[in-house]
Amino acid sequence: MGRKILFITTDQQRYDALGCNGGSVARTPNIDRLASEGINYRRAHPQSVVCMPSRSTMITGQHVATHGVWMNGVPLPVEAPSVAATLKGAGYTTALIGKAHFEPFLDPFLRFTENQMGVHGEFNQTHDGRLHRGFDHMESASHGATGPFHYAQWLLRNHPEAAAMYYRVLDMELQVSAEGGGDTRAPQAHDNPIPREWYHTDWVVDRAIAWLDTLSSEADWFCWVSFPDPHHPWDPPASERHRVDWRDLDLPDAYHADSSAREKVLDQKPRHWRMWYDGKFVSNYEAPARWVPSTLTPDQIREVNALTHIENELIDEGVGRLLKHVESRGWGADTDVIYSTDHGELQGDYGLLFKGPYHVDSLMRVPLIWRPAPSAGVAPADIDAPVGHVSLAATFSHIAGLDRPTYTEAERLPTSDNESAELGHERVLTEWDSVLFGKIVRMRTICRDGWIATACLPGTVHDGSEGELYDLANDPLQEVNLWDDPSRGSLRSELLADMWDNLPVAGAMRAVDAPV
Amino acid sequence: MGTVRRHIFIDAPAEEVWALVGDPARLNEWFPITECEVSRDDGAADLPPTKRWITLASGLRFEEQIVTLDHDLRRFQYSIINNPIIKSHLGTVDVIADGDSRCIVIYSTDLDPEVMALVIAGAAGEGLKKLKNTFSSDSTTSQRTGAQ
Numbered sequence A: 001m002g003r004k005i006l007f008i009t010t011d012q013q014r015y016d017a018l019g020c021n022g023g024s025v026a027r028t029p030n031i032d033r034l035a036s037e038g039i040n041y042r043r044a045h046p047q048s049v050v051c052m053p054s055r056s057t058m059i060t061g062q063h064v065a066t067h068g069v070w071m072n073g074v075p076l077p078v079e080a081p082s083v084a085a086t087l088k089g090a091g092y093t094t095a096l097i098g099k100a101h102f103e104p105f106l107d108p109f110l111r112f113t114e115n116q117m118g119v120h121g122e123f124n125q126t127h128d129g130r131l132h133r134g135f136d137h138m139e140s141a142s143h144g145a146t147g148p149f150h151y152a153q154w155l156l157r158n159h160p161e162a163a164a165m166y167y168r169v170l171d172m173e174l175q176v177s178a179e180g181g182g183d184t185r186a187p188q189a190h191d192n193p194i195p196r197e198w199y200h201t202d203w204v205v206d207r208a209i210a211w212l213d214t215l216s217s218e219a220d221w222f223c224w225v226s227f228p229d230p231h232h233p234w235d236p237p238a239s240e241r242h243r244v245d246w247r248d249l250d251l252p253d254a255y256h257a258d259s260s261a262r263e264k265v266l267d268q269k270p271r272h273w274r275m276w277y278d279g280k281f282v283s284n285y286e287a288p289a290r291w292v293p294s295t296l297t298p299d300q301i302r303e304v305n306a307l308t309h310i311e312n313e314l315i316d317e318g319v320g321r322l323l324k325h326v327e328s329r330g331w332g333a334d335t336d337v338i339y340s341t342d343h344g345e346l347q348g349d350y351g352l353l354f355k356g357p358y359h360v361d362s363l364m365r366v367p368l369i370w371r372p373a374p375s376a377g378v379a380p381a382d383i384d385a386p387v388g389h390v391s392l393a394a395t396f397s398h399i400a401g402l403d404r405p406t407y408t409e410a411e412r413l414p415t416s417d418n419e420s421a422e423l424g425h426e427r428v429l430t431e432w433d434s435v436l437f438g439k440i441v442r443m444r445t446i447c448r449d450g451w452i453a454t455a456c457l458p459g460t461v462h463d464g465s466e467g468e469l470y471d472l473a474n475d476p477l478q479e480v481n482l483w484d485d486p487s488r489g490s491l492r493s494e495l496l497a498d499m500w501d502n503l504p505v506a507g508a509m510r511a512v513d514a515p516v
Numbered sequence B: 001m002g003t004v005r006r007h008i009f010i011d012a013p014a015e016e017v018w019a020l021v022g023d024p025a026r027l028n029e030w031f032p033i034t035e036c037e038v039s040r041d042d043g044a045a046d047l048p049p050t051k052r053w054i055t056l057a058s059g060l061r062f063e064e065q066i067v068t069l070d071h072d073l074r075r076f077q078y079s080i081i082n083n084p085i086i087k088s089h090l091g092t093v094d095v096i097a098d099g100d101s102r103c104i105v106i107y108s109t110d111l112d113p114e115v116m117a118l119v120i121a122g123a124a125g126e127g128l129k130k131l132k133n134t135f136s137s138d139s140t141t142s143q144r145t146g147a148q
Helices: A029-037 A051-060 A083-089 A113-120 A150-158 A160-165 A200-212 A238-243 A259-267 A271-277 A298-328 A389-399 A417-422 A486-502 B014-021 B024-029 B114-134 B141-145
Strands: A004-011 A039-041 A093-098 A137-140 A221-230 A335-341 A368-371 A381-383 A427-436 A439-448 A451-457 A467-471 B002-010 B035-039 B051-055 B061-070 B075-081 B088-097 B103-112
Touching (some): A004 A051, A029 A298, A029 A368, A051 A389, A083 A221, A113 A137, A137 A150, A200 A221, A298 A335, A427 A486, A439 A486, B002 B114, B014 B088, B024 B051
Parallel strands (some): A004 A335, A093 A221
Antiparallel strands (some): A335 A368, B002 B103, B051 B061
């Protein structure tokens, strides 16, 4: 009997959402305990700040340039490598419960396997005799009651009256909706009367527990539990709104209430930042096309943050329930728990919400915690070395006692500072590419030695000369862009040279099959 | 308005490919849909169709007006109509000869709301690949002609 792997992810959750990472609003005792008993990575970045590319990195152990899911809407090929398949091959029973998103969601032609399974009530499919992405069981959910997901089908079947309770994510133009709600009319805030036990967070936990209960006590298993929250819409069950009153919240440190101070920060950054803020350039589908960030009010930020904190508390309670169940099955000592998210959320920083081509901590610095199986005897640690999701597949393989899969592009996560050096965790890289009806943005980012450098490649609004350079020690909010500071010229060049030396060369860009 | 385009080169004569692509009733043989029906507004069975209904695997059904069916130009154009979401649409499929034994098939879509153009482009990409496979050297003659 080997070590079990419980991989827990959230969607669009900031590093500072958790108590163990300095969060002071949402109560997250269960996740905090994982951090105190395990390894908390203080500088973990995703390889993309949108869902599909980031999740594709998690499952393949590859950079975006290699797996080729370069923006949302580009499907991960069914033949792409999968660490779940590797674990399956080693005797593990495997499941993914919750949000997958390796394939586009907007799929009226029902072309994609994961959507077919959700609509038809199937839990796996095979391609040439191989399980889809290596999972024995896939049971899907997303951010509401619509779409080709098991959760949506379950809700419609069992509680049809609840379908209309959720926020409607897309508007009549099929754009990400800008409609406001809640007390402040904040975009995508919504009073959701759904009973908590029907909400997707609790459903994901219920289904994960149900799947674990199908396994024998002797089984080795890999269970990816993937919460759709706290990704917008911000519509937790109304019964939980008492947890955090938005009126009590402070504004984010990276939000300047004075608009001229706020805009001064934006004006130091490459021009797509200010252009989006002013509503002149919406480069990516993930941000509502009809929302102008400069209209965002302080109270709207407070309310969005309050709703996010509530969703994070529900996730933490779900994590607690999962861990308790694992313990009750007698697996506690032999289960590794890895906790992360696919990317962050601007959540009011710089006067912005949602996500896009903005490679700062709001979106790039993510929670990443590895609580090794207690039986493994690994000492708790905080690790400052830069690491990324690209190391997850190798880490899961390591836990299972396997060699690093040849398809992976990074060593496993370190368990100590010494290991960080031994395994070569010197830098972490993040890519952005988006092409949306002729609007092209391309960026490449490196983080190492306490610096973040981003090169804006030629595109619709960049000529290739712009970029960002931040000193994390002296500018933790990334408000002072040193890209054009002559005294930092050689540092900038060295960082970029190191980035290009270590970033895989991308193949031909595959076509976009849907907006998301 | 969203505008998208997909294309593919096929090692087969343009007239052979057009025999399939230029038959609106045979869309389901190469495009990722489940059902396809055609008719004429005036009911004349001996004339080319003017209407088409397609059904997707999700169960969605679209009504289409056939705008152009030009066997000389090898151009087919259609428009999705009477749809609560789609405000404006024109789809165009061109089969252009590239010598005697090769052609290029181009599928273009202009659509409002623009988001749907991406979805149709994705389906068109899959359809064009299937079309190319249909005319690959190991395909049977019956597949190419649709003969039973």
